[in-house]
Amino acid sequence: MIEAVGLTKRYGAKTAVYNLSFQVRPGTVTGFLGPNGSGKSTTMRMILGLDQPTTGQVTIGGYPYRKLPNAPRQVGALLDAKAVHGGRHARNHLLCLAQLSGIPARRVDEVLGVVGLQDVAKKRSKGFSLGMGQRLGIAAALLGDPQVLLFDEPVNGLDPEGILWVRNLMKSLAAEGRTVFVSSHLMSEMALTAEHLIVIGRGQLLADMSVRDFISHNSADFARVRTPETEPQQREKLTAALTEAGGQVLPEQDGALRVMGLPLPRISDLAHGADVRLWELSPHQASLEEAYMRMTQGAVDYRSTVDQRAGLQQQLPPGAMPQQQFPAPGQGQPDWYAPPPPQQGGQPFAPPQAAPGGPNPYAAPPQPPAAPAAPAAPADLNKPEDPR
Amino acid sequence: MATTQVLRSEWTKIRSVASTVWTLGLAAVLTIALGVLISILSRNEFNNMNARDRLSFDPTFISFAGMSLGQLAMIVFGVLVVSNEYSTGMIRTSLAAVPQRGTFLFGKVAVATVLAFVVGLATSFIAFFLGQAVLGVHRAQIGDPGVLRAVIGGGLYMTLIAMFSMGVASMLRSPMLALGILMPFFFLISNILGNVSATKKIGRFLPDQAGSKIMQVVTPIDDDTPYGPWGGLGIMVIWVILALFFGYVLLKKRDA
Numbered sequence: 001m002i003e004a005v006g007l008t009k010r011y012g013a014k015t016a017v018y019n020l021s022f023q024v025r026p027g028t029v030t031g032f033l034g035p036n037g038s039g040k041s042t043t044m045r046m047i048l049g050l051d052q053p054t055t056g057q058v059t060i061g062g063y064p065y066r067k068l069p070n071a072p073r074q075v076g077a078l079l080d081a082k083a084v085h086g087g088r089h090a091r092n093h094l095l096c097l098a099q100l101s102g103i104p105a106r107r108v109d110e111v112l113g114v115v116g117l118q119d120v121a122k123k124r125s126k127g128f129s130l131g132m133g134q135r136l137g138i139a140a141a142l143l144g145d146p147q148v149l150l151f152d153e154p155v156n157g158l159d160p161e162g163i164l165w166v167r168n169l170m171k172s173l174a175a176e177g178r179t180v181f182v183s184s185h186l187m188s189e190m191a192l193t194a195e196h197l198i199v200i201g202r203g204q205l206l207a208d209m210s211v212r213d214f215i216s217h218n219s220a221d222f223a224r225v226r227t228p229e230t231e232p233q234q235r236e237k238l239t240a241a242l243t244e245a246g247g248q249v250l251p252e253q254d255g256a257l258r259v260m261g262l263p264l265p266r267i268s269d270l271a272h273g274a275d276v277r278l279w280e281l282s283p284h285q286a287s288l289e290e291a292y293m294r295m296t297q298g299a300v301d302y303r304s305t306v307d308q309r310a311g312l313q314q315q316l317p318p319g320a321m322p323q324q325q326f327p328a329p330g331q332g333q334p335d336w337y338a339p340p341p342p343q344q345g346g347q348p349f350a351p352p353q354a355a356p357g358g359p360n361p362y363a364a365p366p367q368p369p370a371a372p373a374a375p376a377a378p379a380d381l382n383k384p385e386d387p388r
Numbered sequence: 389m390a391t392t393q394v395l396r397s398e399w400t401k402i403r404s405v406a407s408t409v410w411t412l413g414l415a416a417v418l419t420i421a422l423g424v425l426i427s428i429l430s431r432n433e434f435n436n437m438n439a440r441d442r443l444s445f446d447p448t449f450i451s452f453a454g455m456s457l458g459q460l461a462m463i464v465f466g467v468l469v470v471s472n473e474y475s476t477g478m479i480r481t482s483l484a485a486v487p488q489r490g491t492f493l494f495g496k497v498a499v500a501t502v503l504a505f506v507v508g509l510a511t512s513f514i515a516f517f518l519g520q521a522v523l524g525v526h527r528a529q530i531g532d533p534g535v536l537r538a539v540i541g542g543g544l545y546m547t548l549i550a551m552f553s554m555g556v557a558s559m560l561r562s563p564m565l566a567l568g569i570l571m572p573f574f575f576l577i578s579n580i581l582g583n584v585s586a587t588k589k590i591g592r593f594l595p596d597q598a599g600s601k602i603m604q605v606v607t608p609i610d611d612d613t614p615y616g617p618w619g620g621l622g623i624m625v626i627w628v629i630l631a632l633f634f635g636y637v638l639l640k641k642r643d644a
Contacts (some may be wrong), residue, residue, distance in 0.1 A: 048484045051643040066487040077484055083477030085405060092404035099397035100485040141480060 001025055001179055002013045002148065006056035009042050009203075016042045017203040018073050019056070024198070029174045031211070032183035032261065033192030035291060035300045039203035040183045041079070047181075048077055060148055076133060076141035077150040081133035081157070086126030090117055090136055093125060094143065101144050111139040116165075130157030136388035138166070145223035147178040149312070155189055168192045187289035199292070201299025211288060217288040223264055225271075226280035227257040234276045242267065394486060400500055402469060409467035412503070415546065416511040419458030420518060426453040427519040434526055446606040447528040448538045451519020455542065455603070456575075459549045459596070460512065462504065463570045466553025469500040470635075471512040471563035483644045493636055495519070497554050504550040505642030509543030529589030534617075541621065548624050549574075552595055555631025559638050599624030 002024040008219055009017040017039040018281050023150050024030045040087070045051040047058050049065030060068055068074060086094055094108045112118045115135040120128070125136060134157055146278055151170075155163045170193050174180045184190050190197070197214050199207040200257055207214055225242075227234045237250045239257065247262035264283055402408050430450050434442070473479040486492040514540045520527040528535050557566040574596050581591030591597055592613060601613065601620030615623065 026566045045480070045643070048480075049487050050480050050483055052641075065484075067486070071487050072485040075484070077481075079480050079484075080477050083481055084476055085401075085472055085476045087406050088404045092400060096400040097481060097485055098405070099400055100482065139390055222526070318391045 001058050002058065002181060003059040003062075004043070004047075004056070007046060007053050007058055008055045009039070009046060009051060009084065010054045015086050015203055017046070017053075017200075020203070020205055021056075021202065022205060022208050023200050024179055025196070026179040027177050028176060028195040029170045029180045029182060029193055030196045031190040032181060032198050032200075033185075033187070033296075034183075034188060034200040034206075035296050035302070036185075036321045036360055038200050038299065038300045040200065041152055042203075043200070044077070044079060044150055044183065046183075048075070048079075052085060070101075071146040072097075072146075073103075073145050075148045076144055076146040076152070077152075078134070078137035078141045079150075079156055080139045081130060084125045084133065084136060085126075087124055089122050089124050090128075093136065094139055095141050100141055103143055107143060107145075111142045114142060115139040122337040131159055131162055134158055135162070138169070146178070149173060149181070150181060151180075151182045153184055154182060155184065155186060161275075167275065187287070187292050188366055191288035199295060201296045204299075204302065206295055206299065215288055215291045218286075218295045220288060222258050222284050223262070223267055224256050224280060224282045225267060225278060228277055228279055237274050238271055238276045239254050241270045241276075245270055245380060258284075289354070390488060390491055391495060392487070393642045394491055395499055398496045398499040401496075402503060405472070407468050407472070408503070411461050411468065412507045415461035415465065415509055415643070416459045416462055416514075417454075417547075419454040420459050420510050420515045422454030423451045423515040423519045424454075424522055427451050427522045431523050431526060440609060444606055444608045445526065445610075446604060447520060447526055448524050448535050448605040449603055450523070451516050452512070452538075452542050452603045455545065455600070456513060459546060460571060460575060462508070462546050462550045463574060464567065465504065466500065466550035466597035467557040467563055467566045467570065469496065470542050470554045471561060471566055474561040475563055481644050489639050490636060492521065493558060493639055497551065497632065500554060501547060501551055505543060505547040507626075508546030508550075509540065511546065512539050513543030527641060528605065536603050538603045538616065541617065545599045545602060545624070546598055548621075549596065551628045552624075552631050555628060555633075557634030559631070593623060595624045595627035598627075608632040631636070 004023075005021050007017055007020040008015070020039075020043065023366065032040055032043075042051060043058075046053050047065065049071075059065075063069070065071060065075070081213075088096075091108060091112065094104055094111065095289075098105060098108050109118070112121050115138050117132065117139065120132065125133065129135065134154060138151070138154060141151065154170075156167050158166060167189070170180050170182060174195075182190075182194065185195075194211055196210050197207060199214070200203070207218075209217070221316060225238065226272050227238055235255075235257065242249050242257075242259055244263060244265070245262060246268070249261040250258040250260075252258050264281060268278070268281060271281075398604040425592055427447075427450055430445075430447075434445065434543070437445070473482060482492060483489060516530070517536075520529075530536055553566070556570055560566045560569070578591065578596050581594065582597045583591075584606070594618045598615065598620040601615065602617045604617065613620075
């Protein structure tokens with residue numbers, strides 16, 4: 001079991017991790033999620049005793065890593081697939097790690113087989129693809145047959161077969177009663193692999209709960225309702241009826257309605273009662289990805305803007321129609337993933353308590369996220385591209 | 389127990405990268421080849437020397453003239469052994485496997501030191517015998533007083549240079565930074581400080597100036613160096629201990 005208590009790490013003025021407390025229990029795969037730069041890797045390094053926490057502590061089986069007896073036989077970690085001397089061949093890389101932990105050389109050949117690298121064992125790792133590097137890193141983590149395993153982005157660069165393999169590997173390791181802690185950006189992958197989630201944003205704990213709870217807490221399941229496009233008044237009629245019955249109704253861009261707070265049969269009954277015909281009535285279940293996006297929206301540090309290409313556009317030949325560019329769905333549209341919060345405030349979790357010793361650097365009301373570029377984009381579409 | 393594991397692992401690491409063979413091989417070849425070349429030139433020059441220069445003619449030291457270049461390859465060896473861990477990111481994996489950072493660093497230094505000593509000593513003996521062979525009538529014998537000390541000292545000097553580089557590299561971590569400081573320092577700055585009369589008194593306490601005293605058999609006339617051959621080597625050892633100590637302290641308290 002991994003246990004963090006009030007873990008804080010500052011690098012100069014920057015707080016990478018703030019007052020993080022969580023437990024990673026044996027027997028399940030625990031996913032570790034957060035946007036880029038949210039402190040996932042820093043936390044992993046502190047678990048392994050590589051970085052010293054500024055305050056707080058993290059223990060494995062009750063010991064800080066540096067005091068853990070026979071640490072490499074108890075804990076295996078994949079931190080960075082590229083952290084290999086490129087001139088050393090794969091087998092020697094694992095052999096020197098095995099010798100460091102007093103593991104017999106026989107085990108090296110075993111794990112090479114497990115990760116499927118036996119054919120390139122004598123090849124220099126310089127020529128390895130990212131996926132092969134990941135496999136080598138996973139092999140290194142498995143060397144000591146440890147009870148606690150940490151993987152930082154293990155499926156990066158793996159092919160679909162490799163992703164499936166990692167997923168099954170994680171699950172089987174957890175099923176053997178081991179503690180498995182996996183960070184990833186790939187939500188769809190996490191939804192399939194992990195049972196429990198720890199989500200951080202800007203170095204603070206956002207959620208620590210099962211995947212199922214996480215999805216239901218952070219997303220509003222809704223129904224999509226479509227009325228005949230030829231009769232707009234039907235749409236208004238239905239909207240009024242649904243709102244009266246206590247539902248929340250939002251128009252969607254394509255003319256459909258997004259209805260929350262009412263079960264599907266009730267919507268059908270109400271439509272029938274209002275004498276409105278329906279062209280579509282479909283349930284919409286939020287995915288982990290949507291739930292995650294909604295939760296971390298305020299905590300994203302690195303956000304892309306719409307590429308304006310100012311001054312880079314080629315002169316259009318006279319008379320040519322400028323090609324209108326519509327933003328791809330979901331891109332730069334702040335509300336794409338965001339049905340209104342299920343509860344007022346939208347945060348079902350207790351806000352982090354002010355830590356002893358120092359004011360909470362994040363206590364200030366969150367800055368409105370950098371002006372979303374999206375609203376500007378549709379407006380641009382109405383005027384000519386560039387009067388040149 | 390943990391120490392033998394670290395030593396075995398470090399031996400695997402050092403023998404499984406090409407840079408080890410290249411740097412140590414280059415150190416030996418440069419030292420020997422340049423030593424032979426300068427020995428030939430000195431033999432031809434001997435008859436044109438004045439009496440004073442003939443008195444301080446040191447055939448042993450001349451055969452080690454290649455060290456000035458060979459030591460640069462030794463520096464690269466020492467720097468790469470340590471900073472490879474940092475430039476590849478391997479250090480995190482290593483330190484996760486050996487949380488005792490002192491054991492890790494000194495195990496690494498020990499393995500590289502033994503290797504550098506074996507190569508350095510062999511280089512020193514070969515450079516001496518080949519150098520003497522081409523010096524002809526002016527040659528020194530291995531049995532002459534002080535000569536065996538100088539030849540073994542040549543091997544020790546190369547070893548200590550490599551160790552000093554390992555200490556500096558563990559302080560600086562980046563191979564480019566460590567080489568960028570050490571190479572010009574030993575190739576240029578130390579020589580300049582040691583030859584300009586104003587700075588000579590300070591310059592001779594620098595690690596290479598003091599350490600190379602061990603390779604001298606004939607003391608130059610009006611040499612006022614305040615230490616002997618072993619004293620000079622002792623000064624170099626102090627430098628090495630300081631470099632490794634600060635490297636260790638930084639490794640201990642820094643985040644990996």
